[in-house]
Amino acid sequence: MMKAITIGVNYKCNLNCTFCVLDKNIKAAEISVDDCKKNIDYAAQAGVETIIFSGYGETLLYPDIIEVIAYAVNKRVFKNISLYTNALALDEQMTENLLNIEENDVTRFRLFISATGYDYNVYNSFQNPYYKDVTFRDKVYKNVQYFINQRNQNKVKIRAVIKYILADENKHDFLDYCRFWEDKIDEIIITSLYPAFNQLQSFKSIVDKNYYNTKMTLCSFFKTGVDIAPNQDVLICCNGACAVAKPIVGNLKKQTLSEVLNSKKYKDYYKALEEFDVENMPKCCLDCEFLFFNEYNIVVTYSSLKQYLEGLLNNKKIDKNEKIAFFGAGVILKRFLTALDVVYDKRLFDYVIIDSFKEGRFANKDIQKPSKVILDERKIIICSDTYFDDINNSLNKLGVEGILYSNYLSKSA
Numbered sequence: 001m002m003k004a005i006t007i008g009v010n011y012k013c014n015l016n017c018t019f020c021v022l023d024k025n026i027k028a029a030e031i032s033v034d035d036c037k038k039n040i041d042y043a044a045q046a047g048v049e050t051i052i053f054s055g056y057g058e059t060l061l062y063p064d065i066i067e068v069i070a071y072a073v074n075k076r077v078f079k080n081i082s083l084y085t086n087a088l089a090l091d092e093q094m095t096e097n098l099l100n101i102e103e104n105d106v107t108r109f110r111l112f113i114s115a116t117g118y119d120y121n122v123y124n125s126f127q128n129p130y131y132k133d134v135t136f137r138d139k140v141y142k143n144v145q146y147f148i149n150q151r152n153q154n155k156v157k158i159r160a161v162i163k164y165i166l167a168d169e170n171k172h173d174f175l176d177y178c179r180f181w182e183d184k185i186d187e188i189i190i191t192s193l194y195p196a197f198n199q200l201q202s203f204k205s206i207v208d209k210n211y212y213n214t215k216m217t218l219c220s221f222f223k224t225g226v227d228i229a230p231n232q233d234v235l236i237c238c239n240g241a242c243a244v245a246k247p248i249v250g251n252l253k254k255q256t257l258s259e260v261l262n263s264k265k266y267k268d269y270y271k272a273l274e275e276f277d278v279e280n281m282p283k284c285c286l287d288c289e290f291l292f293f294n295e296y297n298i299v300v301t302y303s304s305l306k307q308y309l310e311g312l313l314n315n316k317k318i319d320k321n322e323k324i325a326f327f328g329a330g331v332i333l334k335r336f337l338t339a340l341d342v343v344y345d346k347r348l349f350d351y352v353i354i355d356s357f358k359e360g361r362f363a364n365k366d367i368q369k370p371s372k373v374i375l376d377e378r379k380i381i382i383c384s385d386t387y388f389d390d391i392n393n394s395l396n397k398l399g400v401e402g403i404l405y406s407n408y409l410s411k412s413a
């Protein structure tokens with residue numbers, strides 16, 4: 001069953017973020033309220049759990065945004081409703097309108113605020129490159145704090161999450177940002193820059209230099225849900241990257257959602273992606289960086305990252321001269337690497353990632369066998385609580401020993 005549907009409401013935006021994946025030249029009309037409600041009805045019928053209002057422009061500029069969110073909340077069938085916004089238009093009136101949308105016992109409503117940059121230069125270079133108005137950064141910060149104060153005063157439950165895109169260019173700014181927001185907001189989420197866009201070259205060179213085995217996981221966004229564009233095109237996946245790749249499977253002006261989901265085109269594409277059948281999957285997926293995942297596709301929360309950051313920062317626990325092999329590709333490793341990313345320059349830090357290896361067939365995967373030479377010359381850190389013994393036993397058979405990441409952090413102070 002489909003978990004999530006992203007509904008893009010408009011194309012218009014009041015910012016011009018440097019990194020934005022969207023085509024700013026689209027002058028197409030925004031979605032009509034009727035079409036938007038129809039999409040919500042379809043989603044409810046299809047048993048979808050999560051509705052995400054986001055997509056193609058700035059959601060708060062859509063004149064009927066409150067009406068369509070309230071419509072979705074009042075259906076009382078969705079578990080989560082999320083609204084993505086840059087918060088520039090989150091003025092007092094908009095705050096009041098949003099806070100008047102009442103959550104209920106079934107539906108949780110969350111506001112995701114996309115604001116990268118504490119330092120003015122960072123904010124402007126990421127989100128306001130033409131310096132249209134140098135007060136934008138302050139406006140956004142003020143709006144978000146006003147929203148939270150009002151929410152608290154009125155004891156409304158809507159959760160507020162702020163979202164930072166972490167890249168080489170802004171990692172010096174990231175901790176100041178977290179320190180500013182950490183006690184003010186419900187959660188800080190850190191994501192990476194979609195590597196497919198504007199950083200592709202440097203991304204590839206980093207991969208070649210540092211990684212032993214990067215092609216770890218195949219895309220599974222199509223399994224989570226579809227994206228409905230303002231023009232009612234249905235795209236096969238709900239990942240933001242698909243707004244660029246455009247793997248179109250139908251259009252809701254001509255078909256219902258269940259017709260699209262039951263169509264041969266959708267099913268064939270789905271099956272081809274599932275089986276990694278290169279001949280038959282949407283051609284645009286072959287150019288999409290998300291077809292393969294690697295640890296650069298991080299989404300972590302600051303609260304979970306904090307312990308790593310504190311450990312690394314306070315005790316200088318990683319020795320830059322040490323050569324390390326990391327085992328494991330799960331959440332722990334992602335947090336760990338994000339923490340490293342903030343504290344060190346990854347490119348100066350000599351490490352390899354080994355997701356899986358033949359001896360022991362870790363996690364039933366049969367990827368490359370790491371050469372003994374690589375293992376012999378490195379300290380081996382196992383980033384997995386669950387598989388620690390399995391991995392270590394297999395390493396022992398190769399004549400080397402791994403240590404658990406938490407022991408490593410506490411020992412090497």
Ligand SMILES: C[S@@+](CC[C@H](N)C(=O)[O-])C[C@H]1O[C@@H](n2cnc3c(N)ncnc32)[C@H](O)[C@@H]1O
Pocket residue numbers: 013019020021022054055056057058059084085086112113114163165191192193194197240
């Ligand atoms: C395209 S925006 C649309 C909604 C709204 N205008 C906003 O910025 O939140 C949806 C999300 O995509 C993210 N995004 C856009 N381009 C990106 C990129 N190249 N890498 C990572 N995230 C990106 C934005 O930060 C935002 O959180």
Ligand code: SF4
Pocket residue numbers: 013014015016017020021022055056057058086114
């Ligand atoms: S990321 Fe959001 S705010 Fe920034 S340009 Fe794209 S749509 Fe607009």
Ligand code: SF4
Pocket residue numbers: 219220221222236237238239241242245246247273284285286288289290291
């Ligand atoms: S490969 Fe890219 S465009 Fe294709 S389904 Fe995955 S995320 Fe979407």
